Amino acid sequence: MQILFVAAILLYMLSTAAYCAYLFLQHERLQQAGGALLTAGFVCQTAGLGWAFAASGHVPVNNLHETLSVAAWTLVAAFLALRAKFKLKILGVYTAPLAVFVLLAATQFPREPLQPENLLKGVWLTTHILATFLGDAAFVLAAGVGMLYLIQERNIKAKTRDFFFKRLPSLDLLDTTGYACIVTGFTLLTIGLITGMIYAKIIWGRFWQWDAKEVWSAVTWIFYAVLLHERLAVGWRGRRAAIMAIVGLGVLLFTFLGVNFLLSGHHGQFTQW
Numbered sequence: 001m002q003i004l005f006v007a008a009i010l011l012y013m014l015s016t017a018a019y020c021a022y023l024f025l026q027h028e029r030l031q032q033a034g035g036a037l038l039t040a041g042f043v044c045q046t047a048g049l050g051w052a053f054a055a056s057g058h059v060p061v062n063n064l065h066e067t068l069s070v071a072a073w074t075l076v077a078a079f080l081a082l083r084a085k086f087k088l089k090i091l092g093v094y095t096a097p098l099a100v101f102v103l104l105a106a107t108q109f110p111r112e113p114l115q116p117e118n119l120l121k122g123v124w125l126t127t128h129i130l131a132t133f134l135g136d137a138a139f140v141l142a143a144g145v146g147m148l149y150l151i152q153e154r155n156i157k158a159k160t161r162d163f164f165f166k167r168l169p170s171l172d173l174l175d176t177t178g179y180a181c182i183v184t185g186f187t188l189l190t191i192g193l194i195t196g197m198i199y200a201k202i203i204w205g206r207f208w209q210w211d212a213k214e215v216w217s218a219v220t221w222i223f224y225a226v227l228l229h230e231r232l233a234v235g236w237r238g239r240r241a242a243i244m245a246i247v248g249l250g251v252l253l254f255t256f257l258g259v260n261f262l263l264s265g266h267h268g269q270f271t272q273w
Contacts, residue, residue, distance in 0.1 A: 135188030
């Protein structure tokens with residue numbers, strides 16, 4: 001299994017190099033190579049995670065090493081789906097190095113998992129974990145798209161034709177893609193919260209524990225719910241939506257990691273190291 005993890009890192013690194021070369025040279029074959037390498041790394045990582053799932057009977061999120069590994073995997077999965085839908089090739093320049101960074105960070109923490117517990121097993125928990133991680137990945141991509149939007153908007157307003165102007169897509173495509181990411185992320189996060197509450201009811205007898213992670217997950221959900229409402233009801237589009245997507249990334253990161261490090265709760269075991 002470890003060799004698959006290492007292979008995934010190497011393939012993601014090569015994908016990063018290809019995408020960066022594509023950014024500068026704009027050769028279509030470089031973009032295609034970046035996508036192929038990223039897909040190959042994703043296949044390797046999927047095989048490794050599948051092996052771990054089969055061996056333990058649950059999603060491998062026993063410690064910080066495994067949690068970060070799954071986070072990188074869902075990020076790449078979300079990007080591959082997004083690329084297939086919107087053909088936003090340039091976003092690979094953001095996704096591939098981020099996946100490398102997350103996996104390299106994972107290597108800094110012990111790989112030995114905690115002793116598997118019955119609490120980690122069950123279809124409701126599996127759905128909760130996968131839906132939440134995939135939803136978070138969609139929000140991370142929304143923030144990346146928001147950054148690209150702000151760069152391109154600045155170029156257009158300044159009436160410049162600099163390095164990025166010719167390499168970034170239209171503002172309409174970026175805005176549409178960012179909106180799709182947020183809708184997808186919000187839907188998946190909602191599923192994750194619902195299944196998490198059902199699982200909590202089965203295990204602890206209550207839907208809501210007022211655990212720190214639960215509270216901040218609700219805060220994250222409300223943040224993106226407000227963002228979607230304002231877009232639909234008030235017309236928050238373009239620059240404002242892009243900025244809010246980037247702000248949302250900060251809220252998301254605190255919920256994902258900060259809560260576990262700074263506050264106590266029963267989700268803390270997923271980031272032990």
